[in-house]
Amino acid sequence: MDRLTFLHSSVFAAIERLFDGLVPLLARFVFAATLLMYFWSSAMTKLGDGVMGIFIPSTGAYAQIFPRQMEAVVYDVSQLGVFHWAVVVAGTWAEFILPLLIVIGLFTRLAALGMIGFVVVQSLTDLYGHGGIAHAETLGAWFDRVPDSAILDQRAFWVLILVTLVIKGAGALSVDRILSRQILGAPAAA
Numbered sequence: 001m002d003r004l005t006f007l008h009s010s011v012f013a014a015i016e017r018l019f020d021g022l023v024p025l026l027a028r029f030v031f032a033a034t035l036l037m038y039f040w041s042s043a044m045t046k047l048g049d050g051v052m053g054i055f056i057p058s059t060g061a062y063a064q065i066f067p068r069q070m071e072a073v074v075y076d077v078s079q080l081g082v083f084h085w086a087v088v089v090a091g092t093w094a095e096f097i098l099p100l101l102i103v104i105g106l107f108t109r110l111a112a113l114g115m116i117g118f119v120v121v122q123s124l125t126d127l128y129g130h131g132g133i134a135h136a137e138t139l140g141a142w143f144d145r146v147p148d149s150a151i152l153d154q155r156a157f158w159v160l161i162l163v164t165l166v167i168k169g170a171g172a173l174s175v176d177r178i179l180s181r182q183i184l185g186a187p188a189a190a
Contacts, residue, residue, distance in 0.1 A: 020168075020171075021171040021172035021177075022171065022172060023164065023168060023171065024108075024164060024165055024168040024169055024170055024171030024172075024174075025170075025171040025172045025173055025174070026171075027161045027164045027165055027168075027171075028102055028103060028105060028108070028165065028170065028171070028174070030161055031099070031102055031103065031161055031162075031165075032102075032103045035099065035158060035161075036099050036103055039095045039096075039098075039099045040095065040096060040099065042064075042095055043092050043093075043095035043096045045058070045060055045061070045064070046058055046060065046061030046064065046065075046088065046091070046092040046095070047061075047092065048061075054089075054092070054093070055089060057085070057088045057089060057092055059075060059077055061088045061091075061092060062075075062077050062080060062084060062088055063075065064125075065087060065088050065091055065125065065129075066080070066084055066087075066088075066129070067125070067129040067130050068129055069084065091118070091121075094114065094118055095118070097111075098111045098114045098115050098118065099111075099115070102115065102162075102165065104174070104175050105170030105171070105173065105174025105175050105176050105177065106170075106174070106175040106176060106179075107176070108165050108169055108170035108174065108176050109165065109166050109169055109170075111165075112162040112163075112165035112166045113162075113166050115162050116159055116162045116163070116166070119155055119158055119159060119162070123151050123155055126138070126150070126151065127139065127151060132150070132151065137149060138150050138151060139151050139152060140152040140153045142156075
């Protein structure tokens, strides 16, 4: 190994060690800055009226998550079953809880994994349930000159942030880090 290669490897290995906890912290910051309110606003549209709205979703919630089934029953929620109710309630709660867990850095790897699943289901619903697959600008295409399609471009970035958190954990300034130090009594890779 020549001197330049050795110098390059040494410098960047030191930088990597120094900033190892910063990358997931920045991923959580970018998630909070760009997606937290997106998901929470979406979840708010799914809440029903009053205090019980977290258990009795709005008609719009069913229409967002099960668009074709709602159309088939002429938007009469009473014709849908317990399965539909459970999926809508779980999806609504997930839109509130999983982003919060990511932002505060609690159970970050599991929350990010849950959000990846959520984004996949959301994308498939947008494409097939709401008909986005028929609109090239919604689906988009990779390796083209247009970086702003809703599904292939934007959601690829979302998933990249979430995969970073699954692999690296919450990083610095996280509840995961505090808990692992208190429980294990040692520095954590959270």
